Amino acid sequence: MRNVGIIVRRELGGYFSTPIAYIFIVIFLAVASWLTFYLGQFYERGQADLDPFFTFHPWLYLFLIPAISMRLWAEERKSGSIELLMTQPVTLWQAVVGKFIAAWIFAGIALALTFPLWITVNYLGSPDNGAILAAYIGSLLLAAGFLAVGSFMSALTRSQVVAFILGVVGCFVVLLAGYPMVTDAFRSWLPQALVDAIASLSFLTHFESIEKGVLDVRDLVYFAMLIGYFLIATVVVLDVRKAE
Amino acid sequence: MIKSEHLCKRYGSLTAVDDVSFEVRPGEVLGFLGPNGAGKTTTMRMLAGFVVPTSGKASICGHDVEQDALAAKSSLGYLPEGAPAYGEMTVRGFLEFIADLRGLVGARRARLGHVIDRLQLGEVLSQSIDTLSKGFRRRVGLAQAIMHDPPVLLLDEPTDGLDPNQKHEVRALINEMARDKIIVISTHILEEVDAVCNRVIIVARGRIVADDSPQGLAAQSRYHNAVSIRLERGEQLPAMQSALAALPAVAEVEVSGRESRLTALPRQGSPILQAVSDLAAREGVELKELHLESGRLDEVFRTITA
Numbered sequence: 001m002r003n004v005g006i007i008v009r010r011e012l013g014g015y016f017s018t019p020i021a022y023i024f025i026v027i028f029l030a031v032a033s034w035l036t037f038y039l040g041q042f043y044e045r046g047q048a049d050l051d052p053f054f055t056f057h058p059w060l061y062l063f064l065i066p067a068i069s070m071r072l073w074a075e076e077r078k079s080g081s082i083e084l085l086m087t088q089p090v091t092l093w094q095a096v097v098g099k100f101i102a103a104w105i106f107a108g109i110a111l112a113l114t115f116p117l118w119i120t121v122n123y124l125g126s127p128d129n130g131a132i133l134a135a136y137i138g139s140l141l142l143a144a145g146f147l148a149v150g151s152f153m154s155a156l157t158r159s160q161v162v163a164f165i166l167g168v169v170g171c172f173v174v175l176l177a178g179y180p181m182v183t184d185a186f187r188s189w190l191p192q193a194l195v196d197a198i199a200s201l202s203f204l205t206h207f208e209s210i211e212k213g214v215l216d217v218r219d220l221v222y223f224a225m226l227i228g229y230f231l232i233a234t235v236v237v238l239d240v241r242k243a244e
Numbered sequence: 245m246i247k248s249e250h251l252c253k254r255y256g257s258l259t260a261v262d263d264v265s266f267e268v269r270p271g272e273v274l275g276f277l278g279p280n281g282a283g284k285t286t287t288m289r290m291l292a293g294f295v296v297p298t299s300g301k302a303s304i305c306g307h308d309v310e311q312d313a314l315a316a317k318s319s320l321g322y323l324p325e326g327a328p329a330y331g332e333m334t335v336r337g338f339l340e341f342i343a344d345l346r347g348l349v350g351a352r353r354a355r356l357g358h359v360i361d362r363l364q365l366g367e368v369l370s371q372s373i374d375t376l377s378k379g380f381r382r383r384v385g386l387a388q389a390i391m392h393d394p395p396v397l398l399l400d401e402p403t404d405g406l407d408p409n410q411k412h413e414v415r416a417l418i419n420e421m422a423r424d425k426i427i428v429i430s431t432h433i434l435e436e437v438d439a440v441c442n443r444v445i446i447v448a449r450g451r452i453v454a455d456d457s458p459q460g461l462a463a464q465s466r467y468h469n470a471v472s473i474r475l476e477r478g479e480q481l482p483a484m485q486s487a488l489a490a491l492p493a494v495a496e497v498e499v500s501g502r503e504s505r506l507t508a509l510p511r512q513g514s515p516i517l518q519a520v521s522d523l524a525a526r527e528g529v530e531l532k533e534l535h536l537e538s539g540r541l542d543e544v545f546r547t548i549t550a
């Protein structure tokens with residue numbers, strides 16, 4: 001546990017010691033606002049809620065989260081620092097979880113900086129703040145799920161560009177697992193039971209139910225299991241391929 | 245103790261390390277030599293628990309590097325080849341991170357400052373590692389490896405890129421630590437072997453081809469017990485050369501006319517110093533220099549690994 005904390009601290013320090021973190025946050029806020037105000041017609045709708053903001057999060061994260069997660073392991077392997085890290089008295093688990101948590105905190109900071117929107121709706125009307133809180137939690141869980149997928153993809157390669165592309169594709173698949181464009185791709189060659197299983201893994205359906213303000217235990221369990229699954233996969237891949 | 249039992253590592257059809265077994269005990273400073281691509285780094289990575297062997301096993305202080313990985317890693321200080329680090333961190337931040345992972349808390353934290361002083365890193369503490377020169381980077385890597393005072397040190401080319409003063413410092417440091425530790429260093433600098441090692445293993449194409457003391461290895465050299473002389477007067481060179489060659493114990497004489505130097509190589513390493521100096525006196529040859537060679541490691545290295 002101590003080691004996880006040490007790694008989280010180092011990683012977070014790493015984010016903010018380069019301009020990338022600030023550039024990322026600015027882009028995140030700019031795109032999030034643009035989607036909310038133009039595509040989401042935040043003012044024109046005349047409703048005091050943050051639906052137009054949260055609706056676009058899956059699509060925003062689809063590209064921005066892989067941009068965070070691509071460096072998690074690919075960079076570590078490229079620079080050789082993984083050899084240093086893996087010969088310290090830490091377990092692979094501690095390293096994988098520590099890096100994941102740091103990335104999540106970073107995404108959380110970016111998300112938290114959207115608070116002026118929340119102030120704005122409260123100024124303009126009286127929104128259901130409970131629902132907004134639930135939606136923020138849902139958005140955080142979505143980010144965590146994508147980060148876990150991205151962490152796995154980053155462990156597969158030494159190239160950050162490849163890690164980014166794999167991350168976007170991987171996130172796209174889990175995001176839309178329940179939708180025809182993904183299920184159709186599997187239906188032709190997988191048994192129906194498996195196709196249904198894949199479909200039930202869709203991020204979007206779970207995110208949408210939380211975003212409506214309903215924090216269902218099943219949705220939480222779903223995200224927790226999915227994150228756990230991809231982190232296990234990350235550990236397995238690294239264990240086999242860390243030195244290659 | 246380091247114990248390596250039949251370590252093998254294959255990459256596809258290439259056998260990088262082939263059945264390497266050895267033991268190293270406290271007080272031993274083992275020099276790990278071999279041509280490029282011989283498998284030194286791969287062997288060290290397996291000892292450090294970073295590369296999983298294809299077959300065979302290794303242990304550090306009795307802890308198997310795979311089954312009991314954390315205990316093995318805790319007893320180990322490891323400088324990976326090329327001294328990788330987190331480039332965006334400052335030297336201070338990086339060393340503190342490692343100190344945290346190594347559990348240097350309370351009184352033991354003072355080791356950190358001690359190591360920073362010893363490796364003269366004070367002036368670069370707030371510089372980011374990416375902007376360091378090669379030698380400083382190496383010294384940061386060394387600091388990282390020794391800060392927790394581990395009983396076993398694996399150093400992959402520790403003095404690569406260091407200036408002569410720093411090489412001297414690092415060798416002094418290794419000698420200081422040698423008394424109670426097990427140290428394995430890989431190097432391409434043969435003078436380093438004389439300076440710090442009391443045992444040498446030479447590997448070639450993944451296999452151990454020699455395991456001896458530096459003196460033992462040098463004794464295999466053609467130059468072991470060779471005598472080299474420099475003459476005061478160059479015109480005596482040809483006469484002295486044939487006189488030397490005529491000595492029964494001398495196998496061969498090498499000439500360097502530019503320096504007026506003759507080197508007499510003995511048959512089967514038998515001592516010829518007395519015979520050579522007597523001969524010079526008899527012939528009335530004035531010597532500027534008389535020098536007994538213990539053997540040339542580079543020549544042995546070339547012969548063994550060719």
Ligand SMILES: Nc1ncnc2c1ncn2[C@@H]1O[C@H](COP(=O)(O)OP(=O)(O)OP(=O)(O)O)[C@@H](O)[C@H]1O
Binds near residue numbers: 260
């Ligand atoms: N990850 C890898 N994949 C494939 N081959 C590898 C890998 N790592 C090492 N090798 C090969 O294994 C052999 C031994 O390499 P190693 O790095 O151990 O040599 P070395 O003795 O340290 O050489 P040098 O003196 O150049 O540092 C080389 O032929 C190298 O190409």
Ligand SMILES: [Mg+2]
Binds near residue numbers: 400
């Ligand atoms: Mg090497």
